[in-house]
Amino acid sequence: MIDAGTVDEAAVRLALAEVADPEIPVVSVTDLGMIERVEVRPEEIRVELLPTFVGCPAVDMIKAAVAERLSAFGRPVFVDTTFRVPWTSERITASGRAKLRASGFAPPTADSAVRCPYCGSGNVALDNLFGPTQCRSLRYCRACRQPFEQFKTV
């Protein structure tokens, strides 16, 4: 049980690091840099999220998952989204990038710096700017002949 008296921003942020992205579950909303603001008050917790894409269909699922995880703190939770600060792929953390690579996703980079997440080769081709979800592109490694996905650079 969590002692409701010791709830602070750090505790809430730690809990948020456990909320997985529904489309790429190896990374959390924290890894992706989606958390813009956390406000902990005696009567409520407020979280502001940045959608990675304007029309991301996973946003409602993410909001619900955040509210569900934070409900453990025993006070009302309000989760909002904003475009006031645009989410950019630079917000993905170093550990988020490492987790993406480990599961076969190239993290977002300049076009010239893309490396195959499997063999590390830079001899890669862009197959399709658009992929299975709005935030992914399709690439192909000519060295190990492995298709892979890359998180789009926005």
Next chain:
Amino acid sequence: MVVELIPATKNALALLLLAMADDEFVLGYSDSEWTGIAPILEEDVAISSLAQDELGHAQALYRLLAELVADGRDADNFAYDRPPEGYYHARLLDHPRGDWANTIVRRFLYDTADAVRLEALVGSSYAPLAELVGKMRREERYHVMHVTTWFERLATAEGEPRRRLLEALERMGPDAGTVLSPLPTELALEMAGISEAPLPELERRWRASLSLLFERLRLPALPPTRDPEQARTAHSDAFRWLHDEFTSVRRLDPGATW
């Protein structure tokens, strides 16, 4: 955020939001008709993703509109609960999906014009719009890159692809400029600093931005806009058909939620 606007500005802004939202919505739905039947698999994925982006942009714009007019309607009411005559998209988007060349030309003309419109709204005095546009542009950049590649590919191919592209340009050329045709409330938008420049100036910029590419590809210059005062009204049978399609689920079970 509550922003106090005088009624004339509020009406003008509402009309601009409606025009932009309907543009994105109709193009998104129309392009989504390719899902499953696009010429190649990669393009099936790409055009479906493009369509999904546009529907997302439309939803965000309808939400801004709903907040602004605050008359009890939500984004879905705006998207689905109007008769065909109530839609305010540009006549360019009244053209049916047609063949692949038609789809590429329609999207190329729209995306390049929309890019000029978005650029003029980045510094909008209406902060919620400026913020959304800032985010949308990061996505639309990819749309312009992708569709320009296709446009050039068809234009530089010999024979049938180029012939079909020319036919599509001839069909849609007179309607191309309708995305940037002046709105009846133009003056109020300019005075309130909603847009950095009036629409006729944006249309000039857009036409200038295309001229070099058209010259290089040996394509005829775009003709002036036909009936600019009816740029967003008097919709086509093709649109009425599309409207019937995209409202069909809504009509089947009004008020249903996912």
